[in-house]
Amino acid sequence: QAEGSQADGKAGAAGEAGSGRAGEKAPPRLAPAHLIRTVSLSVQVKDTSKALDAARTATENAGGYVGDERTSRDAEGHERTEVTLRVPVERYEDVLDELEGAGKLLRREAKAEDVTDQVVDVDSRVKSQRASVARVRELMDRATELDDVVTLEGELSTRQAELEALLARQAALKDRTSLATVTLSLSETPVKHVEKKEDEDPGFLDALAGGWDAFVTMLRWLAVALGAVLPFALVAALLALLWLRVVRPRLPRRPQAPSGQEPGAGD
Known part of the structure:
Protein backbone atom coordinates (compact mmCIF):
# COMPACT_ATOMS: atom_id res chain seq x y z
CA GLN A 1 0.00 0.00 0.00
CA ALA A 2 2.88 2.36 0.82
CA GLU A 3 4.37 1.76 -2.60
CA GLY A 4 0.98 2.39 -4.23
CA SER A 5 0.54 5.64 -2.36
CA GLN A 6 4.01 6.79 -3.42
CA ALA A 7 3.19 5.97 -7.04
CA ASP A 8 -0.08 7.84 -6.79
CA GLY A 9 1.75 10.82 -5.30
CA LYS A 10 4.30 10.86 -8.13
CA ALA A 11 1.54 10.59 -10.71
CA GLY A 12 -0.34 13.47 -9.08
CA ALA A 13 2.78 15.61 -8.98
CA ALA A 14 3.48 14.85 -12.62
CA GLY A 15 -0.08 15.75 -13.53
CA GLU A 16 0.15 19.05 -11.68
CA ALA A 17 3.44 19.85 -13.40
CA GLY A 18 1.95 19.01 -16.78
CA SER A 19 -1.11 21.11 -16.15
CA GLY A 20 1.12 23.96 -15.00
CA ARG A 21 3.10 23.86 -18.24
CA ALA A 22 -0.07 23.71 -20.27
CA GLY A 23 -1.39 26.72 -18.40
CA GLU A 24 1.63 28.85 -19.31
CA LYS A 25 0.83 31.45 -21.96
CA ALA A 26 2.75 31.27 -25.20
CA PRO A 27 4.59 34.50 -26.17
CA PRO A 28 2.43 36.72 -28.39
CA ARG A 29 3.23 36.72 -32.06
CA LEU A 30 4.34 40.08 -33.38
CA ALA A 31 2.58 41.38 -36.45
CA PRO A 32 4.88 41.64 -39.46
CA ALA A 33 6.28 45.14 -39.81
CA HIS A 34 5.58 47.08 -42.99
CA LEU A 35 8.56 49.33 -43.79
CA ILE A 36 9.17 51.78 -46.61
CA ARG A 37 12.89 51.51 -47.37
CA THR A 38 14.76 54.21 -49.26
CA VAL A 39 18.48 54.53 -49.81
CA SER A 40 20.71 57.03 -51.60
CA LEU A 41 24.08 55.87 -52.95
CA SER A 42 26.93 57.88 -54.50
CA VAL A 43 29.57 55.75 -56.21
CA GLN A 44 32.65 56.89 -58.13
CA VAL A 45 33.42 54.63 -61.10
CA LYS A 46 35.80 54.55 -64.06
CA ASP A 47 33.05 54.27 -66.68
CA THR A 48 29.51 55.44 -65.88
CA SER A 49 27.98 53.67 -68.90
CA LYS A 50 29.32 50.25 -67.89
CA ALA A 51 28.41 50.82 -64.23
CA LEU A 52 24.87 51.83 -65.24
CA ASP A 53 24.45 48.68 -67.34
CA ALA A 54 25.66 46.58 -64.40
CA ALA A 55 23.16 48.32 -62.08
CA ARG A 56 20.31 47.63 -64.51
CA THR A 57 21.28 43.96 -64.75
CA ALA A 58 21.53 43.54 -60.96
CA THR A 59 18.13 45.19 -60.45
CA GLU A 60 16.34 43.16 -63.12
CA ASN A 61 17.91 39.90 -61.95
CA ALA A 62 16.55 40.63 -58.47
CA GLY A 63 13.03 41.05 -59.85
CA GLY A 64 13.00 44.86 -59.79
CA TYR A 65 12.92 47.54 -62.46
CA VAL A 66 14.67 50.77 -63.45
CA GLY A 67 12.82 54.07 -63.03
CA ASP A 68 13.88 57.64 -63.79
CA GLU A 69 17.32 58.29 -65.25
CA ARG A 70 19.28 61.54 -65.72
CA THR A 71 22.73 61.99 -67.31
CA SER A 72 24.81 65.20 -67.44
CA ARG A 73 28.40 66.33 -68.09
CA ASP A 74 30.52 68.74 -66.09
CA ALA A 75 32.87 71.41 -67.46
CA GLU A 76 35.69 68.88 -67.85
CA GLY A 77 33.54 66.42 -69.82
CA HIS A 78 33.02 63.87 -67.05
CA GLU A 79 29.64 62.11 -67.04
CA ARG A 80 27.35 62.03 -64.02
CA THR A 81 24.33 59.73 -64.03
CA GLU A 82 21.50 59.49 -61.50
CA VAL A 83 19.04 56.61 -61.74
CA THR A 84 16.15 55.37 -59.59
CA LEU A 85 15.94 51.63 -58.96
CA ARG A 86 13.02 49.68 -57.45
CA VAL A 87 14.24 46.51 -55.76
CA PRO A 88 12.23 43.81 -53.90
CA VAL A 89 12.92 44.06 -50.17
CA GLU A 90 13.93 40.38 -50.07
CA ARG A 91 16.93 41.13 -52.36
CA TYR A 92 17.50 44.66 -51.10
CA GLU A 93 20.81 44.07 -49.27
CA ASP A 94 22.23 41.85 -52.03
CA VAL A 95 21.65 44.49 -54.68
CA LEU A 96 23.14 47.22 -52.47
CA ASP A 97 26.30 45.18 -51.95
CA GLU A 98 26.62 44.73 -55.71
CA LEU A 99 26.08 48.43 -56.41
CA GLU A 100 28.59 49.52 -53.78
CA GLY A 101 31.18 47.12 -55.18
CA ALA A 102 31.07 48.78 -58.62
CA GLY A 103 33.52 51.49 -57.54
CA LYS A 104 34.44 53.78 -54.68
CA LEU A 105 31.55 54.44 -52.29
CA LEU A 106 31.31 58.18 -51.59
CA ARG A 107 28.03 58.36 -49.67
CA ARG A 108 25.29 56.06 -48.38
CA GLU A 109 22.11 57.26 -46.71
CA ALA A 110 19.40 54.74 -45.82
CA LYS A 111 15.98 55.31 -44.24
CA ALA A 112 13.23 52.97 -43.05
CA GLU A 113 9.73 54.32 -42.34
CA ASP A 114 7.36 52.09 -40.37
CA VAL A 115 3.87 52.28 -41.88
CA ARG A 176 6.18 51.11 -51.41
CA THR A 177 6.60 48.42 -48.77
CA SER A 178 7.30 45.52 -51.13
CA LEU A 179 9.83 47.41 -53.29
CA ALA A 180 12.69 49.46 -51.87
CA THR A 181 13.65 52.67 -53.67
CA VAL A 182 17.36 53.09 -54.44
CA THR A 183 18.63 56.40 -55.86
CA LEU A 184 22.03 55.66 -57.40
CA SER A 185 24.40 58.48 -58.37
CA LEU A 186 27.36 57.50 -60.57
CA SER A 187 30.30 59.84 -61.24
CA GLU A 188 33.49 59.26 -63.19
CA THR A 189 36.88 59.16 -61.49
CA PRO A 190 38.76 62.41 -62.29
CA VAL A 191 42.01 62.02 -64.21
CA LYS A 192 45.03 63.02 -62.15
CA HIS A 193 47.39 65.42 -63.92
CA VAL A 194 51.08 64.89 -63.15
CA GLU A 195 52.56 68.20 -62.04
CA LYS A 196 56.17 68.98 -62.83
CA LYS A 197 58.40 69.73 -59.88
CA GLU A 198 59.72 73.28 -59.70
CA ASP A 199 63.30 72.21 -58.93
CA GLU A 200 63.43 69.77 -61.85
CA ASP A 201 65.84 70.94 -64.62
CA PRO A 202 64.42 71.05 -68.14
CA GLY A 203 65.75 68.41 -70.51
CA PHE A 204 66.40 68.34 -74.24
CA LEU A 205 62.81 67.43 -75.07
CA ASP A 206 61.53 70.24 -72.86
CA ALA A 207 63.82 72.71 -74.64
CA LEU A 208 62.76 71.37 -78.04
CA ALA A 209 59.10 71.66 -77.11
CA GLY A 210 59.66 75.18 -75.82
CA GLY A 211 61.49 76.21 -78.99
CA TRP A 212 58.78 74.74 -81.18
CA ASP A 213 56.11 76.58 -79.23
CA ALA A 214 58.05 79.83 -79.64
CA PHE A 215 58.46 79.19 -83.39
CA VAL A 216 54.76 78.46 -83.83
CA THR A 217 53.90 81.57 -81.81
CA MET A 218 56.18 83.70 -84.01
CA LEU A 219 54.58 82.33 -87.18
CA ARG A 220 51.17 83.01 -85.75
CA TRP A 221 52.06 86.64 -85.00
CA LEU A 222 53.63 87.06 -88.45
CA ALA A 223 50.46 85.73 -90.03
CA VAL A 224 48.41 88.16 -87.96
CA ALA A 225 50.65 91.09 -88.96
CA LEU A 226 50.56 90.07 -92.63
CA GLY A 227 46.81 89.80 -92.49
CA ALA A 228 46.61 93.30 -91.02
CA VAL A 229 48.98 94.88 -93.60
CA LEU A 230 47.78 92.98 -96.68
CA PRO A 231 44.64 95.10 -97.38
CA PHE A 232 46.69 98.33 -97.33
CA ALA A 233 49.38 96.80 -99.54
CA LEU A 234 46.78 95.73 -102.10
CA VAL A 235 45.27 99.23 -102.20
CA ALA A 236 48.72 100.81 -102.60
CA ALA A 237 49.63 98.41 -105.42
CA LEU A 238 46.35 99.15 -107.17
CA LEU A 239 46.94 102.91 -106.93
CA ALA A 240 50.49 102.54 -108.26
CA LEU A 241 49.27 100.47 -111.20
CA LEU A 242 46.58 103.05 -111.95
CA TRP A 243 49.20 105.83 -111.88
CA LEU A 244 51.58 104.02 -114.22
CA ARG A 245 48.98 102.81 -116.74
CA VAL A 246 46.42 105.62 -116.84
CA VAL A 247 47.50 108.87 -115.25
CA ARG A 248 51.19 109.12 -116.16
CA PRO A 249 50.82 108.61 -119.95
CA ARG A 250 48.36 111.52 -120.10
CA LEU A 251 50.60 114.06 -118.39
CA PRO A 252 52.22 116.72 -120.77
CA ARG A 253 55.87 116.08 -121.39
CA ARG A 254 58.46 118.84 -120.85
CA PRO A 255 60.29 120.00 -124.12
CA GLN A 256 63.90 118.87 -124.32
CA ALA A 257 66.67 121.42 -125.25
CA PRO A 258 68.75 120.91 -128.46
CA SER A 259 71.77 118.78 -127.89
CA GLY A 260 74.27 121.35 -129.37
CA GLN A 261 72.96 124.36 -127.49
CA GLU A 262 73.47 124.85 -123.86
CA PRO A 263 71.11 126.93 -121.88
CA GLY A 264 72.15 130.61 -121.91
CA ALA A 265 74.46 130.36 -125.02
CA GLY A 266 72.46 133.02 -126.98
CA ASP A 267 73.33 135.76 -124.59
Whole structure:
Protein backbone atom coordinates (compact mmCIF):
# COMPACT_ATOMS: atom_id res chain seq x y z
CA GLN A 1 0.00 0.00 0.00
CA ALA A 2 2.88 2.36 0.82
CA GLU A 3 4.37 1.76 -2.60
CA GLY A 4 0.98 2.39 -4.23
CA SER A 5 0.54 5.64 -2.36
CA GLN A 6 4.01 6.79 -3.42
CA ALA A 7 3.19 5.97 -7.04
CA ASP A 8 -0.08 7.84 -6.79
CA GLY A 9 1.75 10.82 -5.30
CA LYS A 10 4.30 10.86 -8.13
CA ALA A 11 1.54 10.59 -10.71
CA GLY A 12 -0.34 13.47 -9.08
CA ALA A 13 2.78 15.61 -8.98
CA ALA A 14 3.48 14.85 -12.62
CA GLY A 15 -0.08 15.75 -13.53
CA GLU A 16 0.15 19.05 -11.68
CA ALA A 17 3.44 19.85 -13.40
CA GLY A 18 1.95 19.01 -16.78
CA SER A 19 -1.11 21.11 -16.15
CA GLY A 20 1.12 23.96 -15.00
CA ARG A 21 3.10 23.86 -18.24
CA ALA A 22 -0.07 23.71 -20.27
CA GLY A 23 -1.39 26.72 -18.40
CA GLU A 24 1.63 28.85 -19.31
CA LYS A 25 0.83 31.45 -21.96
CA ALA A 26 2.75 31.27 -25.20
CA PRO A 27 4.59 34.50 -26.17
CA PRO A 28 2.43 36.72 -28.39
CA ARG A 29 3.23 36.72 -32.06
CA LEU A 30 4.34 40.08 -33.38
CA ALA A 31 2.58 41.38 -36.45
CA PRO A 32 4.88 41.64 -39.46
CA ALA A 33 6.28 45.14 -39.81
CA HIS A 34 5.58 47.08 -42.99
CA LEU A 35 8.56 49.33 -43.79
CA ILE A 36 9.17 51.78 -46.61
CA ARG A 37 12.89 51.51 -47.37
CA THR A 38 14.76 54.21 -49.26
CA VAL A 39 18.48 54.53 -49.81
CA SER A 40 20.71 57.03 -51.60
CA LEU A 41 24.08 55.87 -52.95
CA SER A 42 26.93 57.88 -54.50
CA VAL A 43 29.57 55.75 -56.21
CA GLN A 44 32.65 56.89 -58.13
CA VAL A 45 33.42 54.63 -61.10
CA LYS A 46 35.80 54.55 -64.06
CA ASP A 47 33.05 54.27 -66.68
CA THR A 48 29.51 55.44 -65.88
CA SER A 49 27.98 53.67 -68.90
CA LYS A 50 29.32 50.25 -67.89
CA ALA A 51 28.41 50.82 -64.23
CA LEU A 52 24.87 51.83 -65.24
CA ASP A 53 24.45 48.68 -67.34
CA ALA A 54 25.66 46.58 -64.40
CA ALA A 55 23.16 48.32 -62.08
CA ARG A 56 20.31 47.63 -64.51
CA THR A 57 21.28 43.96 -64.75
CA ALA A 58 21.53 43.54 -60.96
CA THR A 59 18.13 45.19 -60.45
CA GLU A 60 16.34 43.16 -63.12
CA ASN A 61 17.91 39.90 -61.95
CA ALA A 62 16.55 40.63 -58.47
CA GLY A 63 13.03 41.05 -59.85
CA GLY A 64 13.00 44.86 -59.79
CA TYR A 65 12.92 47.54 -62.46
CA VAL A 66 14.67 50.77 -63.45
CA GLY A 67 12.82 54.07 -63.03
CA ASP A 68 13.88 57.64 -63.79
CA GLU A 69 17.32 58.29 -65.25
CA ARG A 70 19.28 61.54 -65.72
CA THR A 71 22.73 61.99 -67.31
CA SER A 72 24.81 65.20 -67.44
CA ARG A 73 28.40 66.33 -68.09
CA ASP A 74 30.52 68.74 -66.09
CA ALA A 75 32.87 71.41 -67.46
CA GLU A 76 35.69 68.88 -67.85
CA GLY A 77 33.54 66.42 -69.82
CA HIS A 78 33.02 63.87 -67.05
CA GLU A 79 29.64 62.11 -67.04
CA ARG A 80 27.35 62.03 -64.02
CA THR A 81 24.33 59.73 -64.03
CA GLU A 82 21.50 59.49 -61.50
CA VAL A 83 19.04 56.61 -61.74
CA THR A 84 16.15 55.37 -59.59
CA LEU A 85 15.94 51.63 -58.96
CA ARG A 86 13.02 49.68 -57.45
CA VAL A 87 14.24 46.51 -55.76
CA PRO A 88 12.23 43.81 -53.90
CA VAL A 89 12.92 44.06 -50.17
CA GLU A 90 13.93 40.38 -50.07
CA ARG A 91 16.93 41.13 -52.36
CA TYR A 92 17.50 44.66 -51.10
CA GLU A 93 20.81 44.07 -49.27
CA ASP A 94 22.23 41.85 -52.03
CA VAL A 95 21.65 44.49 -54.68
CA LEU A 96 23.14 47.22 -52.47
CA ASP A 97 26.30 45.18 -51.95
CA GLU A 98 26.62 44.73 -55.71
CA LEU A 99 26.08 48.43 -56.41
CA GLU A 100 28.59 49.52 -53.78
CA GLY A 101 31.18 47.12 -55.18
CA ALA A 102 31.07 48.78 -58.62
CA GLY A 103 33.52 51.49 -57.54
CA LYS A 104 34.44 53.78 -54.68
CA LEU A 105 31.55 54.44 -52.29
CA LEU A 106 31.31 58.18 -51.59
CA ARG A 107 28.03 58.36 -49.67
CA ARG A 108 25.29 56.06 -48.38
CA GLU A 109 22.11 57.26 -46.71
CA ALA A 110 19.40 54.74 -45.82
CA LYS A 111 15.98 55.31 -44.24
CA ALA A 112 13.23 52.97 -43.05
CA GLU A 113 9.73 54.32 -42.34
CA ASP A 114 7.36 52.09 -40.37
CA VAL A 115 3.87 52.28 -41.88
CA THR A 116 2.44 49.19 -40.21
CA ASP A 117 -0.33 51.20 -38.53
CA GLN A 118 -1.33 52.75 -41.85
CA VAL A 119 -1.43 49.35 -43.57
CA VAL A 120 -3.56 47.82 -40.81
CA ASP A 121 -5.90 50.82 -40.77
CA VAL A 122 -6.37 50.86 -44.54
CA ASP A 123 -6.95 47.09 -44.68
CA SER A 124 -9.60 47.37 -41.97
CA ARG A 125 -11.33 50.28 -43.70
CA VAL A 126 -11.31 48.44 -47.03
CA LYS A 127 -12.98 45.44 -45.39
CA SER A 128 -15.63 47.61 -43.74
CA GLN A 129 -16.28 49.60 -46.91
CA ARG A 130 -16.75 46.44 -48.95
CA ALA A 131 -19.31 45.20 -46.42
CA SER A 132 -21.04 48.58 -46.59
CA VAL A 133 -21.27 48.44 -50.39
CA ALA A 134 -22.66 44.91 -50.18
CA ARG A 135 -25.38 46.03 -47.73
CA VAL A 136 -26.46 48.88 -49.99
CA ARG A 137 -26.71 46.49 -52.92
CA GLU A 138 -28.88 44.16 -50.87
CA LEU A 139 -31.18 47.06 -50.02
CA MET A 140 -31.39 47.98 -53.70
CA ASP A 141 -32.43 44.43 -54.54
CA ARG A 142 -35.25 44.65 -52.00
CA ALA A 143 -36.37 48.19 -52.86
CA THR A 144 -39.68 48.51 -54.68
CA GLU A 145 -40.27 52.27 -54.63
CA LEU A 146 -38.61 54.43 -57.27
CA ASP A 147 -37.56 57.07 -54.74
CA ASP A 148 -35.84 54.44 -52.63
CA VAL A 149 -34.01 53.06 -55.66
CA VAL A 150 -32.75 56.52 -56.66
CA THR A 151 -31.58 57.28 -53.13
CA LEU A 152 -29.82 53.95 -52.79
CA GLU A 153 -28.09 54.38 -56.17
CA GLY A 154 -26.63 57.69 -55.02
CA GLU A 155 -25.49 56.15 -51.76
CA LEU A 156 -23.96 53.20 -53.62
CA SER A 157 -21.99 55.52 -55.93
CA THR A 158 -20.61 57.44 -52.95
CA ARG A 159 -19.55 54.31 -51.09
CA GLN A 160 -17.99 52.76 -54.20
CA ALA A 161 -15.94 55.92 -54.77
CA GLU A 162 -14.71 55.77 -51.18
CA LEU A 163 -13.86 52.09 -51.62
CA GLU A 164 -11.86 52.79 -54.81
CA ALA A 165 -9.89 55.52 -53.03
CA LEU A 166 -9.07 53.14 -50.20
CA LEU A 167 -8.04 50.42 -52.66
CA ALA A 168 -5.72 52.87 -54.44
CA ARG A 169 -4.11 53.83 -51.15
CA GLN A 170 -3.79 50.16 -50.21
CA ALA A 171 -2.06 49.40 -53.53
CA ALA A 172 0.31 52.35 -53.09
CA LEU A 173 1.32 51.19 -49.62
CA LYS A 174 1.85 47.67 -50.89
CA ASP A 175 4.08 48.92 -53.71
CA ARG A 176 6.18 51.11 -51.41
CA THR A 177 6.60 48.42 -48.77
CA SER A 178 7.30 45.52 -51.13
CA LEU A 179 9.83 47.41 -53.29
CA ALA A 180 12.69 49.46 -51.87
CA THR A 181 13.65 52.67 -53.67
CA VAL A 182 17.36 53.09 -54.44
CA THR A 183 18.63 56.40 -55.86
CA LEU A 184 22.03 55.66 -57.40
CA SER A 185 24.40 58.48 -58.37
CA LEU A 186 27.36 57.50 -60.57
CA SER A 187 30.30 59.84 -61.24
CA GLU A 188 33.49 59.26 -63.19
CA THR A 189 36.88 59.16 -61.49
CA PRO A 190 38.76 62.41 -62.29
CA VAL A 191 42.01 62.02 -64.21
CA LYS A 192 45.03 63.02 -62.15
CA HIS A 193 47.39 65.42 -63.92
CA VAL A 194 51.08 64.89 -63.15
CA GLU A 195 52.56 68.20 -62.04
CA LYS A 196 56.17 68.98 -62.83
CA LYS A 197 58.40 69.73 -59.88
CA GLU A 198 59.72 73.28 -59.70
CA ASP A 199 63.30 72.21 -58.93
CA GLU A 200 63.43 69.77 -61.85
CA ASP A 201 65.84 70.94 -64.62
CA PRO A 202 64.42 71.05 -68.14
CA GLY A 203 65.75 68.41 -70.51
CA PHE A 204 66.40 68.34 -74.24
CA LEU A 205 62.81 67.43 -75.07
CA ASP A 206 61.53 70.24 -72.86
CA ALA A 207 63.82 72.71 -74.64
CA LEU A 208 62.76 71.37 -78.04
CA ALA A 209 59.10 71.66 -77.11
CA GLY A 210 59.66 75.18 -75.82
CA GLY A 211 61.49 76.21 -78.99
CA TRP A 212 58.78 74.74 -81.18
CA ASP A 213 56.11 76.58 -79.23
CA ALA A 214 58.05 79.83 -79.64
CA PHE A 215 58.46 79.19 -83.39
CA VAL A 216 54.76 78.46 -83.83
CA THR A 217 53.90 81.57 -81.81
CA MET A 218 56.18 83.70 -84.01
CA LEU A 219 54.58 82.33 -87.18
CA ARG A 220 51.17 83.01 -85.75
CA TRP A 221 52.06 86.64 -85.00
CA LEU A 222 53.63 87.06 -88.45
CA ALA A 223 50.46 85.73 -90.03
CA VAL A 224 48.41 88.16 -87.96
CA ALA A 225 50.65 91.09 -88.96
CA LEU A 226 50.56 90.07 -92.63
CA GLY A 227 46.81 89.80 -92.49
CA ALA A 228 46.61 93.30 -91.02
CA VAL A 229 48.98 94.88 -93.60
CA LEU A 230 47.78 92.98 -96.68
CA PRO A 231 44.64 95.10 -97.38
CA PHE A 232 46.69 98.33 -97.33
CA ALA A 233 49.38 96.80 -99.54
CA LEU A 234 46.78 95.73 -102.10
CA VAL A 235 45.27 99.23 -102.20
CA ALA A 236 48.72 100.81 -102.60
CA ALA A 237 49.63 98.41 -105.42
CA LEU A 238 46.35 99.15 -107.17
CA LEU A 239 46.94 102.91 -106.93
CA ALA A 240 50.49 102.54 -108.26
CA LEU A 241 49.27 100.47 -111.20
CA LEU A 242 46.58 103.05 -111.95
CA TRP A 243 49.20 105.83 -111.88
CA LEU A 244 51.58 104.02 -114.22
CA ARG A 245 48.98 102.81 -116.74
CA VAL A 246 46.42 105.62 -116.84
CA VAL A 247 47.50 108.87 -115.25
CA ARG A 248 51.19 109.12 -116.16
CA PRO A 249 50.82 108.61 -119.95
CA ARG A 250 48.36 111.52 -120.10
CA LEU A 251 50.60 114.06 -118.39
CA PRO A 252 52.22 116.72 -120.77
CA ARG A 253 55.87 116.08 -121.39
CA ARG A 254 58.46 118.84 -120.85
CA PRO A 255 60.29 120.00 -124.12
CA GLN A 256 63.90 118.87 -124.32
CA ALA A 257 66.67 121.42 -125.25
CA PRO A 258 68.75 120.91 -128.46
CA SER A 259 71.77 118.78 -127.89
CA GLY A 260 74.27 121.35 -129.37
CA GLN A 261 72.96 124.36 -127.49
CA GLU A 262 73.47 124.85 -123.86
CA PRO A 263 71.11 126.93 -121.88
CA GLY A 264 72.15 130.61 -121.91
CA ALA A 265 74.46 130.36 -125.02
CA GLY A 266 72.46 133.02 -126.98
CA ASP A 267 73.33 135.76 -124.59
